Amino acid sequence: MSDLVSAILLGIIEGITEFLPVSSTGHLLIAEHWLGARSELFNIAIQAGAILAVVAIYRQRLWDLLLGFLGHRSPASHDPAGIALGPAQARSYALKLLLSFAVTAVGGLLVKKLGWELPETVRPVAWALVIGAVWMLVAEQLAAMRGGERTAISWTTAVLVGIAQVVAGVFPGTSRSAATIFVALLAGTTSRAAATEFAFLVGIPTMFAATGYELLKLAKNGGIGQENWTALAVAFVVSTITAFVAVKWLLRYIQSHRFTAFAVYRLVLGAALLLWLPATA
Incomplete structure (x- = not known):
């Protein structure tokens, strides 16, 4: 398989899985096990795409x-999922996004300072897929038991979402979107649309x-010229287009569906990997 075709396939995988709660990093690690x-x-970079x-x-x-963060008045904001924010709420929401980041x-x-490196084997990803699926099912059930449709994001939720992003980065297969969405649901935001929006933003x-951090590190170490920029650029564009379609679909899907189907998918994929992969994979 040519390097360019491999890059296109990885771009498609990234675009589909980055925002679906199934772990883009986990899927990329699995794909790279066969694609290189x-x-x-x-x-x-393709995640950035x-x-x-x-x-x-x-x-x-x-x-x-x-505009809200800068103190300017603007009409009530409506996001693609249909959640409205007034001018004062927009400023508070922006500050919570900054806190989480x-x-x-x-x-x-x-x-990074501790020297943590992503695992190069698939087995840890498989376990993360299974454990994450259970986490998703529990969070969905607890949110449903609370009842109501609470769209507010609290300061505590913002902090927990920030921590969840770090955890997802350390344990591939966890899924950044799943970790952040379901932390928000467990922290009191019962609206799937509101939790999803905050996680995405x-x-x-x-x-x-x-x-940017990786680019600076490569430039400092003289590794910029060693990257296949053509393959990276193609994968970036493919990832952007594919993700646009996937996110549009997901925002419509969660209006009337739970995330249960994604949890089942994670369980099946994780179990299959654990059963079929050799112990050293």
Whole structure:
């Protein structure tokens, strides 16, 4: 298989899985087991491509949040899932996004300083898929038991979402979107749409910052010229387009469905990997 075709396939996998609660990093690690390993910059850059799709979808919401943060009055903001925010709420919401990102940034830098590296075998990913599926089912059930439709994001939720992003980065297979969405649900936000929106929006600065960090590290170490930029660029574009379609679909899906189907998928995939992979994989 040519390097370019492999990059396209990885871009498609990333675009589909980045925002569905099934773990994009886990799927990329599994795919690279057969398609060949890629650099950390490649994996993070195509994740940033998927994030770019969210910027396009939420562009009006992001603009309204910026106006609210700067203290300018703007009409009530409606995100693609239909949740309204007044001017005062927009400022509070923007500050909570910044807090969540700050927690992630501090935690992520600490993990880097400790020298944590992603595992190169698939078995840890398989276990994370299974454990994450159970976590999703429990969180959904607890949110349903509370009743009502609470869309507010608390300061505590913002901190927990930031921590969840760090955990998802350390344990591939956990899924950043799943970890953040279901932490929000467990913390008191019973609306799937509200929890999903916050998880998506806080992922924007998180993934762009991660990409920038890797670029600076490569430039410092003289590794920029060693990257296959053509393959990376193609995968970036493919990931962006695929993610745009996937996010649009997911926002419609969660209006009338739970995340149960994704939990079942994770259980089946995780169990299959544990049964079929050799002990050293």
